[in-house]
Amino acid sequence: MQLAAPSGLMSLVLFVVAVGVLALLGGGFWMTSRVRYRESARPRPEEQPKMPPGGPVREVRQNRESAEIPRISKGERPLTPYDLTNMDSRPSASKDRPRWSKGSSGSFGGGGLGAH
Template sequence: MQLAAASGLMSLFLFIVAVGLLALLAGGFWLTSRVRSNESPRPLPEEQPKLPPEGPVREIRQNRESAEVPRIAKGERPLTPYELSNMDSRPSESQDRPRWSKGSSGSFGGGGLGAH
């Protein structure tokens, strides 16, 4: 019977837990407001990006060829990646899309012989 009776100690414990949770919640709001005050302000509507005068940019599909890697003479040391320039690409003369060979799945490990 004694265990079933309401205890003032249990009520005090629940009250302290509730106050602790409220303190954590208030601390979270305070910390969030502090972090937001240190952030840069949101851009104004006039600072937002604008469309170019000619309208939205459209996708361009084209096949491109990479530039040739410079060849070195026999006996010279190989070039390091730092000695190579930014390898640009140029539009390919043939704009036909490359296709997989017939009878090949076209994927790595697909089981076919590949393009021979």
């Protein structure tokens, strides 16, 4: 019964915790204002980026095909990845987009059902 009796100590502890939480919140706002004060000023309207003279830049879509891997003759040393550096690609003459086979996810382990 004595533990269940109202105590002024519990009220004091709750008051101290509440004051501590308010102090943490106030300190957070104070720190934020200090950080914002040190930041550079926002750009003025005349400092904003301007549109290029030729108008907006548009996206260019094109199909690319890679250069052929050099073939080696029988008995020659096999090619290593270092021999294949800077393999270039060129624009494709075909305008058809490459498609995966029907029912395929397009990649190994892509999570699709696969061809059924």
